Amino acid sequence: MEETIEQMSDLILNEAWRRRASDIHFIIGANEGMVKYRIDGELLLYKKLDKVLCRRLISHFKFLAAMDIGEQRRPQGGTLTVQLQEDILQLRLSTLPNASEESLVLRIHPQNKRTPLTKLSLFPRSIHTLSSFLHHSHGLLILTGATGCGKTTTVYSLLEEVAKRRACNIITLEDPIEQRNETFIQVQVNEKAGINFQTGLRAILRHDPDIVMIGEIRDEYTAKIAIQASLTGHLVLTTLHTHHTKGAIYRLMELGISLHDIEQTLVGIVSQRLVKVICPYCGEECSLYCQARDSRRLGVYEILYGYNLKQVIREARGEEVTYSYMTLPRLLRKAYGLGYVTDGEIMV
Structure with a gap:
């Protein structure tokens, strides 16, 4: 038939x-x-x-x-x-x-499968650092990376984690809403109804939020209102398309944000990549039908914050500085040296 x-x-x-x-x-x-x-x-x-x-x-x-x-x-x-x-x-x-x-x-x-923050990263220490950003009452946290690298999953996991820790009003502005979650208020961009990123963000800031998630900084206005929100007592999480953490600072500058405001608001920049992890059950290439693992890929996070972030901002001003932090290439080489990934992952 x-x-x-x-x-x-x-x-x-x-x-x-x-x-x-x-x-x-x-x-x-x-x-x-x-x-x-x-x-x-x-x-x-x-x-x-x-x-x-x-x-x-x-x-x-x-x-x-x-x-x-x-x-x-x-x-x-x-x-x-x-x-x-x-x-x-x-x-x-x-x-x-x-x-x-x-x-x-x-x-x-x-929609009904959540990935807890503790299961996202190849290196557990990265999760501790990411989790520490949630203690901030205000500021701007930016996640960067290529399309499909898991930025949205990381952002949702962070929001769910902070919702568990404290009673707070979390509002998101997304286009589109990728995961429905009743823990926080989710606003869908709808141009026909007059809700774009500009009008949506203005309305959200009048709705007494503690934490604001902006799906993506796309233009000068979105960047400026994200900075404004973080300066006025809100923790703002957002994503930005750059190749690495340092690139986010220069991208904000291109969008008209001053280095002074960047220094006042940024609490951290995270650049991530998903890597195939060697399967202990199937060998190097995990079978598409392997049911023994939760995920065949895990995140590797380049995290720029604290002293190193301040030094990179000073570098953007043209000053000569020194700093050292674990970049994605270094983290990938470490993962290869520990036998977590194949050499193909560090060649990409």
């Missing part, structure tokens, strides 16, 4: 979740369609399909996410919540047209 589109879409989602994929790609080539899974950072082929069937699957997911099925000439975005047995997943959909076809990517965000 031939599978229906609904059955096939359920099969693809279930298999992606079973393999712990972070994304599902639907791609239509010249002769056939393909479904690919991104697993541990690698894009792997799951199956090949007839082009017509692949188009129908794309249309099916667009329909479920209330996207315009007839529009294939411009990019679209949407969200969809599905339940797979006991697990609730939020899917973020993104379409992109090419010369003759349309591709679709589903980003998978589990």
Whole structure:
């Protein structure tokens, strides 16, 4: 009996979740369609399909996410919540047209599986340092790193940790909200409703927050209001796209933030990367079906704070300074020397 589109879409989602994929790609080539899974950072082929069937699957997911099925000439975005047995997943959909076809990517965000702060890092000492930032009543904590390196997971784990420690009002401003959490107030950017990062942040600051999480510093206004919030008695957590911790300081300067304000507000900058850890059960390459481990990848954190942060800010002023802290390359070499990762991880 031939599978229906609904059955096939359920099969693809279930298999992606079973393999712990972070994304599902639907791609239509010249002769056939393909479904690919991104697993541990690698894009792997799951199956090949007839082009017509692949188009129908794309249309099916667009329909479920209330996207315009007839529009294939411009990019679209949407969200969809599905339940797979006991697990609730939020899917973020993104379409992109090419010369003759349309591709679709589903980003998978589990909603009821939380990763505690203690299980994020390859090196436990990094968690102690990250946790210490939560003692600050005000200031700015920035997380940097490439797309897909786990910044959002780290931010949510930090927020959940501080919510356990003390009674406080935590408000987030996100686009989109990637993990629903009833512990704090989450505000979704909605341009049609007049809620963008500017209006959203202004409203949040009038709502008596103790801690504010801004999904990402994207422009000069967002940067300035994040600085303003941290100067007026709020602990602000946010992300920024830079290659390393020092780069965050220069990026803030490019966005019009003075070095004086940076020095007054910054409590720490964290740059992170996910690395594949050698599996004690499977050998170097952990099987996609290995059930003996919680995660095949762990975070490596470059953390700039305290004396070293002050010295780097002085360096940005043009002063000659000395400092020393564990950068990502040094941490990766340490991980390799201890036998935690293969040499391929330190070559990237």
